[in-house]
Amino acid sequence: MSNGDSGGPWPWLWHAKEANDAIPGATITLLVIAITALIFFAWFRRQKDTTAPLPPGPRGLPFLGYLPFLGTDLHWKFAKLAESYGPIYKLQLGSKLYIVVNSPLLAKEIVRDQDVTFANRDPNIAAIIASYGARNIAFSSQGPYWRNLRKLFVRQIMSNASLDACYDLRRQEVRKGLSDLYRKSGVPVDIGEWALLILINAVMAMLWGGTLPGEKSEAMGAEFRKVLAKHMGLLGCPNVSDFFPSLAWLDLQGVERDMKRVHHWLDAFIQSVVECATQGRTNEPFGQKEGESKTNEQKKDFLQIVLETEMDLEDDQSPLDKNRALKAILMDIVIGGTDTTSTMVEWVMTELLLNRNVMNRVVHELTEVVGNDKMVEEHQLPKLKYLNAVIKEAFRLHPALPLLVPRTPDSTCAIGGYTIPKGSNIFLNMGYIHKDPKIWDKPSDFRPERFLEDPSEYDLSGNNFMYMPFGSGRRICAGLPLAERMLAYVLASLLHSFEWELPLGTELELLDKFGIVVKKMNPLVAIPRPRLSTPELYMS
Numbered sequence: 342m343s344n345g346d347s348g349g350p351w352p353w354l355w356h357a358k359e360a361n362d363a364i365p366g367a368t369i370t371l372l373v374i375a376i377t378a379l380i381f382f383a384w385f386r387r388q389k390d391t392t393a394p395l396p397p398g399p400r401g402l403p404f405l406g407y408l409p410f411l412g413t414d415l416h417w418k419f420a421k422l423a424e425s426y427g428p429i430y431k432l433q434l435g436s437k438l439y440i441v442v443n444s445p446l447l448a449k450e451i452v453r454d455q456d457v458t459f460a461n462r463d464p465n466i467a468a469i470i471a472s473y474g475a476r477n478i479a480f481s482s483q484g485p486y487w488r489n490l491r492k493l494f495v496r497q498i499m500s501n502a503s504l505d506a507c508y509d510l511r512r513q514e515v516r517k518g519l520s521d522l523y524r525k526s527g528v529p530v531d532i533g534e535w536a537l538l539i540l541i542n543a544v545m546a547m548l549w550g551g552t553l554p555g556e557k558s559e560a561m562g563a564e565f566r567k568v569l570a571k572h573m574g575l576l577g578c579p580n581v582s583d584f585f586p587s588l589a590w591l592d593l594q595g596v597e598r599d600m601k602r603v604h605h606w607l608d609a610f611i612q613s614v615v616e617c618a619t620q621g622r623t624n625e626p627f628g629q630k631e632g633e634s635k636t637n638e639q640k641k642d643f644l645q646i647v648l649e650t651e652m653d654l655e656d657d658q659s660p661l662d663k664n665r666a667l668k669a670i671l672m673d674i675v676i677g678g679t680d681t682t683s684t685m686v687e688w689v690m691t692e693l694l695l696n697r698n699v700m701n702r703v704v705h706e707l708t709e710v711v712g713n714d715k716m717v718e719e720h721q722l723p724k725l726k727y728l729n730a731v732i733k734e735a736f737r738l739h740p741a742l743p744l745l746v747p748r749t750p751d752s753t754c755a756i757g758g759y760t761i762p763k764g765s766n767i768f769l770n771m772g773y774i775h776k777d778p779k780i781w782d783k784p785s786d787f788r789p790e791r792f793l794e795d796p797s798e799y800d801l802s803g804n805n806f807m808y809m810p811f812g813s814g815r816r817i818c819a820g821l822p823l824a825e826r827m828l829a830y831v832l833a834s835l836l837h838s839f840e841w842e843l844p845l846g847t848e849l850e851l852l853d854k855f856g857i858v859v860k861k862m863n864p865l866v867a868i869p870r871p872r873l874s875t876p877e878l879y880m881s
């Protein structure tokens with residue numbers, strides 16, 4: 342065998358002896374060089390990306406990092422730092438690295454371009470306890486378990502058919518709440534508190550058909566509100582044990598201890614709901630009549646849907662695992678479905694009381710669409726274009742979760758030319774993006790008209806990275822369809838059925854306080870006066 346024919350890997354490179362061999366040989370040579378260069382370039386870029394610097398960020402103290410300078414109003418602090426450090430910055434808090442993203446372009450990289458990489462959570466200690474060991478949808482890591490749980494939730498429980506089927510249950514609770522307000526007409530009412538009770542009752546009704554009866558409603562509702570407030574406070578509480586896992590056993594602030602207590606109460610509550618449904622018992626504390634949730638197919642509740650669906654979560658699931666997964670889903674609904682929505686009712690009502698011309702236009706629209714001799718029905722909601730714009734504008738200025746729920750990458754990657762290490766916590770700073778003057782004209786004005794021009798430009802489904810009150814991508818809020826319906830229905834009912842005024846001498850303001858859900862600092866108190874033509878309407 343001659344050298345030129347087969348010696349070495351590139352024989353044609355060296356031995357294009359004959360003239361007619363020369364052209365293809367040269368072409369192939371150039372091709373190989375080009376491909377090699379491309380491969381090298383791609384490799385070099387990857388190398389460069391992963392060896393790119395960490396994002397900029399403020400310096401902290403040794404060991405503690407930026408922790409001592411964080412303060413309590415995280416969302417305002419993060420906005421201020423965005424002014425100094427730009428679209429992306431890092432914060433070292435104890436032994437943990439946090440990355441804050443402040444631009445729609447970089448947010449897109451996370452929730453769209455690299456959605457799979459960023460689809461995990463790194464729940465804090467309180468969240469792990471509250472979610473049965475990260476077994477709920479919000480805090481479990483992506484994988485078959487989370488996917489199946491989420492599929493069941495979104496496709497079955499939150500489907501249009503399922504939500505239509507339990508409309509009667511929601512409606513009854515909203516109507517009861519309106520009757521209650523009618524009795525209180527002329528008297529100052531804490532709107533957030535009222536809305537939370539209605540939402541707790543509506544969610545309970547949808548869960549298993551039972552609600553809180555009569556006086557028990559007030560007492561149980563008050564207890565539930567207290568527990569819920571504590572629960573949310575602990576979830577959002579900066580905890581030394583999270584920043585220094587090696588000190589977690591000391592539980593220095595007692596967060597772990599307190600969350601265990603709160604979780605115990607909520608778990609007993611959920612367990613009694615599950616037992617009642619699975620064993621056909623009456624649910625004494627919550628006034629469900631025997632067989633109530635089982636007999637009426639029209640009013641199929643969420644629990645029935647879950648129980649009827651074979652929960653195929655993981656291969657090795659034990660009955661205990663299954664029970665825990667079931668309770669974790671119910672907890673997602675109870676926790677996700679109440680506090681967030683009632684908080685938004687309060688924000689929208691506050692903005693409307695501050696912007697009387699906007700309030701008048703909403704009321705005018707309601708009168709046109711619904712009529713003064715009728716109560717609002719859910720099927721009328723899509724016709725309330727202006728109210729929907731008002732809700733969107735309130736979400737822009739007061740997103741209930743301005744930092745969404747932090748995500749964590751499952752491998753080291755690059756965003757905006759910076760290295761994002763595996764396991765760091767990523768905050769999408771939507772509270773800042775929603776008010777960025779580079780994006781929004783007169784951002785601090787409450788101007789629903791900005792959402793009227795092209796309503797599809799900014800929907801709530803996270804397709805526009807400048808506006809994502811419910812997040813985006815595979816971790817977008819799983820309860821969005823219910824949240825949209827409930828929020829608009831409660832607000833439309835409040836505004837159509839009553840005129841609202843402030844108690845004499847009240848100075849309305851927009852101060853907020855940080856938590857996993859950002860609420861009004863001072864509760865909104867306003868006075869309802871009936872505005873419908875017949876008192877009987879309020880008695881239904």
Ligand code: HEM
Nearest residue numbers: 479677678681682741742746811812813816818819820824
């Ligand atoms: C005004 C009402 C609500 C707001 C503003 C809201 C907002 C959010 C946000 C921002 C997230 C994180 C999204 C992300 O990481 O990209 C989220 C997640 C979630 N929400 Fe909501 N939510 C609301 C109502 C609800 C309701 C009614 C439910 C249940 C019935 C619910 C259940 C959930 C669940 C299960 C997740 C976790 C999704 C996952 O990690 O896969 N939410 N929500």
